[in-house]
Amino acid sequence: MWESVNTPRISNQRAVIDRRKLAAAVAEAVSGKDAQKARPQVLELLRGALQAGREELGRRLAEKPSAGHEATHGYCFLIDQLIRVLHDHVVHDVYPNANPSTGEKLALIAVGGYGRGEMAPHSDVDIAFITPIKTPAWCEQVIEALLYFLWDLGLHVGHSSRSLDEMVRMARGDLTIRTALLEGRYLWGDQDLYKDASRRFWSEVVPGSEAQFVAEKLEERNNRHKRMGDSRYVVEPNVKDGKGGLRDLQTLYWIGKYNHRVTSAAELVDVGLFTQKEYRTFRRAENFLLAVRCHLHTITGRGEDRLTFDLQREVARRMNFADRPGKNAVERFMQFYFLQARNVGNLTGVFLSHLEEEMAERKRKRGLFSRRARNVTRLKGYEVADGRISAPEDDWFQNDPIRLIEIFTLAEQHGLEIHPETMRMARRDAELIKGPVRRDPRANALFLDLLCGRKDPETVLRWLNEAGVFGRFMPDFGKVNAQMQFDMYHHYTVDEHTIRAVGLLAQIERGELTQDHPMATQVIQKIAHRRVLYVATLLHDIAKGRGGDHSVLGAEVAMKLCPRLGLNEDETELVSWLVRYHLLMSATAFKRDLSDPKTIDDFVAEVQTLERLRLLSLLTIVDIRAVGPGIWNSWKRQLLGELYELAEERMRLGKATHRRAQRVAAKKERVAELLGDKASIITDLEDRFDDAYWIAEPEDIIARNQVHYAAAKAVEDKLSIYAEYYPARGATLVTVIGDDHPGLFFRIAGAIHLAGGNIIDARIHTTRVGKAVDNFLVQNPLGQPFREESQIERLQSAIKDALAGKIELVPQLAKRPLARPRADNFRVRPQVFFDNDASERFTVIEVNATDRPALLNRLARALFEAQLIINSAHITQYGERAVDTFYVTDLFGHKLHKKERRQKVEEALLEAAGNAVEDSEKAA
Structure with a gap:
């Protein structure tokens, strides 16, 4: 003031x-x-x-x-x-x-x-x-x-x-x-x-209050960051209070003003807290963020500071961002936003570290030991003091630009921070990294050591990125720097997602995530190609934003880049394969029926070796986990674990037909153990359930089904509905047993949606005596299970009323509001894919569409009206996009071989997906 x-x-x-x-x-x-x-x-x-x-x-x-x-x-x-x-x-x-x-x-x-x-x-x-x-x-x-x-x-x-x-x-x-x-x-x-x-x-x-003011403002800033997600790369940032936002810039000014009595941000240069170049960066970032905030206020007519999905497109349009090949206008706008947020973070780090040094120097001068010098040691020519590594001279990097990689590698290997003045020098000199440095074997070996570091590669790679060195040394990575994807699934920018994935890999290897990832913790100790795994993790999304399939394009990038990094021919091909197929395991686990032998056959045929399976499983896990909070869950862990075990078994034992009988017999033994004194139920119901049922379901669900079925049979109950919290997959298990009849599935699906549930998996069985045994895994719209008794009762009552014809499902579902209204800002063009090779017995139909409350009910009804029998359904959400996969046959148990037949089914499903959207829009 x-x-x-x-x-x-x-x-x-x-x-x-x-x-x-x-x-x-x-x-x-x-x-x-x-x-x-x-x-x-x-x-x-x-x-x-x-x-x-x-x-x-x-x-x-x-x-x-x-x-x-x-x-x-x-x-x-x-x-x-x-x-x-x-x-x-x-x-x-x-x-x-x-x-x-x-x-x-x-x-x-x-x-x-x-x-x-x-x-x-x-x-x-x-x-x-x-x-x-x-x-x-x-x-x-x-x-x-x-x-x-x-x-x-x-x-x-x-x-x-x-x-x-x-x-x-x-x-x-x-x-x-x-x-x-x-x-x-x-x-x-x-x-x-x-x-x-x-x-x-x-x-x-x-x-006398300067130190207290600084400490309180920094604590206030840290608390604010935690409330806002503690990352400057969240895809719906708060322009004012988010990390890398206006409040961070203002905090710098407040602290500088309080300690040095400056009257403008420009004077922070005069007192040595900014260089002139950094001040220009400060002003550019501030100017851009202020403009964005003004547009937000103008569009909404209120003091809105959140750059939400529904506003991003309009702000991008008003600020004259246009589409470019591979990136639309809103993605280019948000990439520029995140670059400014990163600049704010860089300025904050340099500013606060300088201030800390300044205040420490004051204390030393006032202290009893003011004449005692700091304990400075040497590490390969660098100075190390107080846990920080620094360049000894201002032209250190200019004399040898490879040192711009070396210092970060040393920091990771020895658990050191990089001195803020040295970070400033690195940011200034990053432009020295050109072709000769990128091709230098020593530079690439240092980078590979950093990437595969055993202490904390995530943090140091983030420093490397924020210094501008990462993108200069690896221009392909620079292209995805601060790049967002305009959807509700990805929580972070591509570079931040990638660095987090590397960090998760390192944590798994250090044994820090044993509880969350027990399988991965064991598998990572068995791999023979450790650095292949880290390089593949770095490169798996390297080609996003280029147009086309980023997996295919990324595999091509890997073939060119890996030899430069020092990988041999075999390692290069393995990295390229992992990048090309890094989505294969998740797609198979979440969208295919793992009880179908053909699913495992096809997966193993592509993976081929146990080493590839191990590497792919680890890459898949960290890729999913690094997408954002709440994306990884016990359901995905169990499905991936099940696929890994089945594939490993197939690779070890080969495709022997007698294994099917052995698997059924072994599962019956395990179910008998779970049932204890009720094990006789298995023999009593031997004539009801065929081998396909025993292979399809986990033994704990079979045990529940057997008890449930026996109880319903004893009282001659024509309809029995059972629901309970199922912790193994973080969901609620809903089982419906009753007389099988056409349309049963879509009616149950509609009732579950009407009760506020989302179906994440469904398995449909018909016993040898014509009884339906249908198992559904259900979560609420936030991805959590129903646990309370009142919620369970609501699910059961809704299903009972729907099957009794007491509820008109179509109009009721149309009235139900969308649980995530932000999805209204996205449109996924409905697509239908048929695959007659994925299963020996069934035609696999995959439907991609905008996720809506009535979608599954609509699709299942369309299949019923097309006179198809659904054997199993697998439901996956990727933010606003739903992928529903159905294993079907016609009424005679045959696949859909005729093109004309498939075309009619496709038209019905596309219409159903479109109607689900229209119903939600009418309700809104």
Whole structure:
């Protein structure tokens, strides 16, 4: 605060608001009248000026959509002039005081963002009213009148009213008040009083509290980051409060101002906290983020700071981002956003580390051991002190650019941080990495050592990326730097996702994720190609955003890049294969029937070796886990584990037909163990269940089914519905046993959706005596199981009523709102794929469509009306995209061989997917 700084100048101010003209109009309105009677007319004049000013500023923003500073200064100027006119009207016309006492003085101070001169269209108007002594009656009247005018104008006003002594006392004890006053700017009123307040703030509040202020602001920042997801790469960032957002830039300015009393961000260069280049980066990032925030406010008509999916496309359009091959406009806009957020993070790291050094130096000078030098050791020419590695000279990297890789490798190997001044040098000199350095065997060997590091490669790779060295050394990685994917499935940018995947791999190898990934922890100890796994993890998404299949394109990149990194021919081919097929295992596990022998045959035929299976399983796990929180769950863990075990068994034992009988016999033994004294049920029901059922279901579900079926049989129950929490897959198991009849599946699916459930897997069986035994795994829309008794009862009642014809499913489902309304911002073009080779007995139909509450019910009904029998269904969600896979036959148990037949089924399914969308839109 506290310099008499005017609001930054804007061009053609009178086109925004002409204060003199407005003041004259107000004076004319009250001329010869009682001020209270003239209030409606005065308010109308002010409201008109505000509206006209906003329209003019909106027009300017549309003409210069990236001019964030200009836009925010303009809105600040508009509010300044309105308040000044208002103040003069109130003190001259409403509450005139011809002979004020010494205590009847009032200073208006703009604080917070308003004080800084940065206001978005719907930012709060923060004002501090300062009086010499405890607020006199006249001052109270003036303040109250001003506030009522501002509220009637529809402005959101944050205000405080304090005497000078109260201001000092409260600022000493409250960080928020101190921060707000730090941004203080003279707005209107008594200037001498404002100067007294400024003097007392700097002489009585600040001295001696600098270290405390820094510590509190950093703690406040860390807490804010945790609330916002603790990553600057979340795909729906908060422009103001998110990591890498405006608040982080403001924190730097606050700390610099508090410690060095700078009056502008430019002066941070003068005190050594920024270089001139870093200050320009600061201003560019701030300008862009302010512009984005202004657009958000303008589009929504409120103080909205979240850059949500529904707003990203419109902001991108307004800021003139256009489609390019491989990337649409919104992805290019968000990539630029994340690059700015990364710049903010870089600035924050350098700034705070410098400040820490500065404060530590002060302590050393004041301390008893001030003359004692720091303990500095040498590591391959680098200096190491206080757990930090640093370059010994300013031209260290210029003399040998390979050191730009070497220092990060040493940091990882020895568990060191990199000194902030050295990070600054690395960022400055990253442009020295060119072709000769990229091709240098020593540089590539160092990079490979870093990537495969055994301490913390994730953190150090992130430093390498933030220094700009990563993208320079590996230009293919630079292309996916800060690149987002415009969907609801991926939570992070491609580079952040990749680095997190490498980190997860290292954690699994160190044995830190045994509870979450027991299979992976065992498997990773058996692999023979460790560095192949790490390189494949690095490259698995390297070709995203290029147009075309990123797996195929990425495999081509791997063939060129791996030899450069020092991998031999066999290793290169293995990396390329892993990148090409890195989605194979998840697609097989989640979208295919693992009880069908052909599924395992086809998977093993592609994988071929046990080493490939091990590597692919590990890559698949970290790829899924690194997508974002909540994506990995016990259901996916069990399916991948089941596929791994079946494939491993097939590779060891080969495709022997007698294994089927052995597997059934072995499973019956395990089920008998689970049933204990009820094991006789298996023999009692021997004539009901065929081998396909025993192979398809896990033994614990079979045990439940057997008890359930026996109980229903004993009481001759025609319909028996059972539901319970099933922790093995993090879902609720719903079993329906009853007389089999056409349409049973789609009715059950509709009832489960109507009860608020999402089906994640379904297996449909018919016993030898015509009874249906259908098992469904169900979760709520947030991916959690139903556990409470009331929720279980609701599921069971809905299914019972639906099968009894008491519920009209179609209209009821159409009325049900979408659980995730953000999906309305995405459209997945429905597609239908047929595969007659994936199974010996069934035609596999895969439907891709926008995820909707009624989708599965609609698709199942379409298959029923097409006179197809569903044997099993596998449901997978990828954010807004649903992939529903059905194993079907015709009524005679045959595959769909005729093209005409498949075409009619495809048309029915496409219509069903389209109708599901239309129903949801009508309900909305």
